[in-house]
Amino acid sequence: MRPADFQLDDSGDGKVLRLTGDWTTTGVGSAARRLAGRLGPDPLLGLDLSELGRFDTAGALTLIHAAPDLLPDDAWRDRPEAGRIFAMVERLERESAAPPRRADAFTRTFAKMGRGVYDIGHEMTMSMAFLGRLMVASGAAMRHPRGIRWPAWFSQAERAGLDALPIIAVTNFFIGAVIAFLGANLLTQFGAGVFTVQLVAVATLRELAVLITAILLAGRSASSFAAEVGSMRMNQEVDAMQVMGVNPFQALVIPRLAAMILMLPLLTFVGMLAGFLGGMLVTWSQLSYGPAFFIQRISEDPMMGTHLMVGMVKAPVFAVVIAAIGCRQGMSVAGDVESLGRRVTAAVVQAIFAIIFLDAVFALIFLELNL
Structure with a gap:
């Protein structure tokens, strides 16, 4: 078993994350903490999976916590089985996440008023369009x-x-x-x-x-x-x-x-x-x-x-x-x-x-x- 590790290659337009070793429950080790500290807000251009060994749900959860919104959609095309594991864990994590914090009553009141004004304007616009079609017909x-x-x-x-x-x-x-x-x-x-x-x-x-x-x-x-x-x-x-x-x-x-x-x-x-x-x-x-x-x-x-x-x-x-x-x-x-x-x-x-x-x-x- 090879311990999990990674490298960040800077290509000018962004970074490429190279995963090495076994990203499993027993192999992740300290890589999870180090990866979260190294990644910045810049998006990743892709993943280099050429040296990736085994991959399970623990590795997927580590990547989700470290880069929840940074991975591109086609990052797993070289390892589709790992991509399926990642997608499954990402979906379960999203569905089990705590609901967003509810805004205060003052904000909710004005937000409801704003939505009401928008709905009235939308209804008036659609009604005018319907009236025009009705006149033509x-x-x-x-x-x-x-x-x-x-x-x-x-x-x-x-x-x-x-x-x-x-x-x-x-x-x-x-x-x-x-x-x-x-x-x-x-x-x-x-x-x-x-x-x-x-x-x-x-x-x-x-x-x-x-x-x-x-x-x-x-x-x-x-x-x-x-x-x-x-x-x-x-x-x-x-x-x-x-x-x-x-x-x-x-x-x-x-x-x-x-x-x-x-x-x-x-x-x-x-x-x-x-x-x-x-x-x-x-x-x-x-x-x-x-x-x-x-x-x-x-x-x-x-x-x-x-x-x-x-x-x-x-x-x-x-x-x-x-x-x-x-x-x-x-x-x-x-x-x-x-x-x-x-x-x-x-x-x-x-x-x-x-x-x-x-x-x-x-x-x-x-x-x-x-x-």
Whole structure:
């Protein structure tokens, strides 16, 4: 048995480590301590293994501790069996290493804020890119109407619109009833209970019907769009479409966008009627104002047409936002189920936030226009 030893040959551009002897458990000896003291921060150009004898895990561990990041990738090409031992020990050493020291709470807080700002900027950039591709695909669909997949349009309209009709009507019915209860309770204290009808009509027409309908569709349809498109991304069906020459935006995004633009105004109008019905029943039961009186008060107010227009103008914009966010999150799904869950959640949250934000913007615009 020859004891382990080494030499460092300086070639000008760097150092070459020449190993001699048996780098084994019994042969390493003091070479480990001397090697750690001789190596500097300069990278090694390679290993000279021409005089290397036996080599085992003890020798590999010695080299890892002495030069953890200095050895080149192709250093073991002359002794591949020694390279395999070294790679195995290096992997085990890396996996068993203690986790890095956790930063203090102050640093972690600002790091989380920085990552949040970066994520917001990345999401905005990707959303603008998706919006540009969506505009190009929409223009192509309008220029070539023969390529429109009408069955997909009608199927999505049924699933995203007509199937949501019961929940939209019931929810708006109870919202109208709640507004009527509040108005009847508060306005009768001032002898103005008759204005409960106007309160229900204005709140339903301008804000509540379109807002409640859009939020329900954001939770129902945006999540559905993200899950459907995302599952196709996971199964590589979108890639298969591109290979076959099918534009995924034409086949997946445009039908869902068209269905939402068509059905959300219709559902909003149904929600308005349901809200009126709920408010009318409450005013009839609480204030003894019959249906004829309720309808007369609404029809005689000259501003009701303006309120109706304000509410209906928002519906197509909200529809575009819901469909675009749902499909954009679906297109961003990676190849795992965890990514799908995150994207579906992000689609719902972003759609609801965008709806409320745009509703506030519309309120400011109509306020400036005196509408």
